[in-house]
Amino acid sequence: MTVAVLGIDWQTLADAIGLGAIYALMAVGIGLVFGVLRLVNFAYGQLVMAGAYALAFASERGWPVSVGIVLCFAVVLALSALMDQIVFRPLRGQSPAVMLVATFAVAFLLQSIALLWFGPLGKISASLATLNQPVTISGVDIRKIAIVATVLAAGCLLLLVVLLGRTRVGLHMRAAAMDFRTAELLGVRAGRVIGAAVLISGLLAAVVAVMLTVQTPLVTPDFALRDTILVLAGVVLGGMNRLVPATLGGFAIGFASGLLGGALPTDQSQYLPSFLFAAVILVLLVRPGGLFTREGQQAVERV
Amino acid sequence: MKAPVLAVQNLEVRHGAVDAVRGLSFEVGRGEIVGLIGPNGAGKSSTLHAIMGAVRPTGGDVRLNGASVIGRRPEDVARRGVALVPEGRRIFAELTVEENLVLGLAGRRRREGVMEDMSDVYDLFPVVEEARRRKAGTLSGGQQQQLAIARALVADPEVLLLDEPSLGLAPRVVDLVFDALASIRERGLAILLVEQRAQRTVAFADRSHVLSKGKLRLTLGPESAGDTDALVSAYLA
Amino acid sequence: MRRVDPVLQLLGPIALIGIAALVGMIVSTSAETYVINALVNVAIVVALYVFIGNSGVLSFGHISFVAVGAWAAGVLSMPVEEKPAIMPHLASLLRDHTLGNVWSLALAAAVGAAYALVVGLPLMRLSGLGAGIATFGVLEITHNVLRYWEKIGPGLNTFSAVPETTGLLQASLGAMLAVVVAFAYRRSRFGRLLGATREDATAARAVGVSVYRQRLIAFVLSGTLAGFAGGLYVHLLPVNTESVYLDLTFITLAMLVIGGATSLWGAVVGALAVSAVDSFLAEAESGIHVFGQSLDLPAGTRIVVVGALMALVLILRPAGLTGGRELAFRQRRPLRVLTKFAK
Numbered sequence: 001m002t003v004a005v006l007g008i009d010w011q012t013l014a015d016a017i018g019l020g021a022i023y024a025l026m027a028v029g030i031g032l033v034f035g036v037l038r039l040v041n042f043a044y045g046q047l048v049m050a051g052a053y054a055l056a057f058a059s060e061r062g063w064p065v066s067v068g069i070v071l072c073f074a075v076v077l078a079l080s081a082l083m084d085q086i087v088f089r090p091l092r093g094q095s096p097a098v099m100l101v102a103t104f105a106v107a108f109l110l111q112s113i114a115l116l117w118f119g120p121l122g123k124i125s126a127s128l129a130t131l132n133q134p135v136t137i138s139g140v141d142i143r144k145i146a147i148v149a150t151v152l153a154a155g156c157l158l159l160l161v162v163l164l165g166r167t168r169v170g171l172h173m174r175a176a177a178m179d180f181r182t183a184e185l186l187g188v189r190a191g192r193v194i195g196a197a198v199l200i201s202g203l204l205a206a207v208v209a210v211m212l213t214v215q216t217p218l219v220t221p222d223f224a225l226r227d228t229i230l231v232l233a234g235v236v237l238g239g240m241n242r243l244v245p246a247t248l249g250g251f252a253i254g255f256a257s258g259l260l261g262g263a264l265p266t267d268q269s270q271y272l273p274s275f276l277f278a279a280v281i282l283v284l285l286v287r288p289g290g291l292f293t294r295e296g297q298q299a300v301e302r303v
Numbered sequence: 304m305k306a307p308v309l310a311v312q313n314l315e316v317r318h319g320a321v322d323a324v325r326g327l328s329f330e331v332g333r334g335e336i337v338g339l340i341g342p343n344g345a346g347k348s349s350t351l352h353a354i355m356g357a358v359r360p361t362g363g364d365v366r367l368n369g370a371s372v373i374g375r376r377p378e379d380v381a382r383r384g385v386a387l388v389p390e391g392r393r394i395f396a397e398l399t400v401e402e403n404l405v406l407g408l409a410g411r412r413r414r415e416g417v418m419e420d421m422s423d424v425y426d427l428f429p430v431v432e433e434a435r436r437r438k439a440g441t442l443s444g445g446q447q448q449q450l451a452i453a454r455a456l457v458a459d460p461e462v463l464l465l466d467e468p469s470l471g472l473a474p475r476v477v478d479l480v481f482d483a484l485a486s487i488r489e490r491g492l493a494i495l496l497v498e499q500r501a502q503r504t505v506a507f508a509d510r511s512h513v514l515s516k517g518k519l520r521l522t523l524g525p526e527s528a529g530d531t532d533a534l535v536s537a538y539l540a
Numbered sequence: 541m542r543r544v545d546p547v548l549q550l551l552g553p554i555a556l557i558g559i560a561a562l563v564g565m566i567v568s569t570s571a572e573t574y575v576i577n578a579l580v581n582v583a584i585v586v587a588l589y590v591f592i593g594n595s596g597v598l599s600f601g602h603i604s605f606v607a608v609g610a611w612a613a614g615v616l617s618m619p620v621e622e623k624p625a626i627m628p629h630l631a632s633l634l635r636d637h638t639l640g641n642v643w644s645l646a647l648a649a650a651v652g653a654a655y656a657l658v659v660g661l662p663l664m665r666l667s668g669l670g671a672g673i674a675t676f677g678v679l680e681i682t683h684n685v686l687r688y689w690e691k692i693g694p695g696l697n698t699f700s701a702v703p704e705t706t707g708l709l710q711a712s713l714g715a716m717l718a719v720v721v722a723f724a725y726r727r728s729r730f731g732r733l734l735g736a737t738r739e740d741a742t743a744a745r746a747v748g749v750s751v752y753r754q755r756l757i758a759f760v761l762s763g764t765l766a767g768f769a770g771g772l773y774v775h776l777l778p779v780n781t782e783s784v785y786l787d788l789t790f791i792t793l794a795m796l797v798i799g800g801a802t803s804l805w806g807a808v809v810g811a812l813a814v815s816a817v818d819s820f821l822a823e824a825e826s827g828i829h830v831f832g833q834s835l836d837l838p839a840g841t842r843i844v845v846v847g848a849l850m851a852l853v854l855i856l857r858p859a860g861l862t863g864g865r866e867l868a869f870r871q872r873r874p875l876r877v878l879t880k881f882a883k
Contacts, residue, residue, distance in 0.1 A: 087851065097596075100669065101854060171624050229680065276687055281678070
């Protein structure tokens, strides 16, 4: 393996970028819902888990990949809509802490349901395994999934930028995220804005499910749990209140995680989560707005 | 007899344990400016919020052209032809001026005529047209107030509610705003103006209701402008 | 009548604990096991209440204190000759000494207190969302460190050969002790000041209450109780890093929420009620007869039910079963019983 920079080989670098890209998408999914509902969805990872199970389900029955993907999207969107109706909307207006506990409960609930339904051993989603194979580019092996993930994520983000920046509904969403009450007073349809955010968030979760199952074909009830927690940390680090910093934060933590996980020897990478979370706590104390925001943009209050 | 555009009947609003508004009744007709004045905490803002549906009244009724709109959500009230210029402007600082205006379109009832209404609004407030592409946060207080009114107007409302538009503005800008309001009245809108500047409002509006501790104490016409005694006693009622 | 209310507020929970203990003694040995477990849960949930209930600030990290308490008590109460088996890399100070039961519990409490102080000093500046995420980070860090730092504990291994001293008596006394401490705190000046900050932080600050200091005091006290509960826990079951991590965090939070986060009565009721449901379901998972019907639930139903209950309570009745109120003969007209968490 040829060395790219600082003793890190190309494959690890590519993998880290790929992971960062996937985490960036998750960050957007979480950030969109937070912006509009002021709700941190702890259960976001469960949406990804559900999508992954759908893919595994299809894969086990030997269905074609496209069918699996369609099923994945269907399941995730349905679950997302259900979560919105049953949990998000009734909780609107509650304090952020109540919402956090509630989504925490939902996350646990869904995880246990999965455990109940599918058992602890997990299912395999093997259909897209070919993407895990490396492709050789100028003498360097890079896994296809790293490239696919990066391109796909970039594409999704671009679409999102266009959606938010140039469409009516995107403008309404941005306004609602900035000042929900005033937006309502102007006639912005709260229900539609929330629905749009939930929909996009669900679509992104489905995309993430597809990509994550390539790297981790074994789907267990805690699939994507660790990732969600890391992404949440990244979003807080980057800046919870605004979408761009949140996305950057998600990317950063995914990249760092992939890089350090791949580059460090095992005995040093064990404490990686501790360092990451210590960094999160530090940022919360010192720069509550987030690392990538300008001063004065805060979502986290201090005493 | 045709129903007035806006009719408030026996309105009651409570904030927790406090009665913010009690038994308030008044009307606003086409092409009228009605003022709502009174000391702080008198219930003026609460009245506007209740009309807009941002706050749920505990009693009474609000009628638009005879139809009751009580209990409806703000987005529905907006679509029925009521536009609010909120206290403190509440423009979206991070969005451009143009985007702020486009947001105002969310409350429009009819889809046609957007271009004409936009250009009317630009005529009324040239500074808004000039600053179209700038972030709204870079505007001065007076300019933001004009933007806030413009934003309400592009919704093509029948009723315009203004919550203390002159707050924090220089006298010259206040003149500008009041002139614009006079011009808006010409177009046939029904305007409900909540203000701190009592004398100015009394002189300017077709009639002004004095609210104190949630109740309507006195109604003054422009001829009473300058009569401080009546005003003071109503304030302290 | 008014003089009796505080007494009732203390005796109510104590009596409930006593009744539970009695049930455990009389009904059957398996019931006894469940009851002991439930009583240790009571101690943990009371610890949670001391901080979360009084301050209105959410903490996901309290199980960290249970964990370090368990670690401290577990490592030091194991017989010296047993230690190398599961803890070969243990530091010599820890390896060569053994503490008795009560001392190990005291140590657990002390370690919990110390850790809570270290964590609380920086974190008590946060509230709302920030506190939730930061304390979650503490949980993660604690879990991570305990899992890999083999100088202070068994790391990946499970505690074994720890004297199983938490029987019905120890669990009951432990739970009652926690209740008494929590009650004393709440009645004290500190507790009342903190409660004021929960109701209206701005007003409290305006009259000179240091929100930070009051929260820190409660945090450390609750860390002490949690550590103590961890000591009880390690003397009851084989503990490992997973058993003091997300699952326990979830279930104890669920108990607090379902019972009613802002009252001691709520904490105790919630812990016992949910434990009862959980135990019943555990039995059902292994097949029982109820009302002549045989009930055989699949494994994992328990958490699903508890999770659903918790979500339901949060959505429909956020104040919990007890409405967040203490036990009283006559419910005085509640002055704005605000049961929401601090924003």
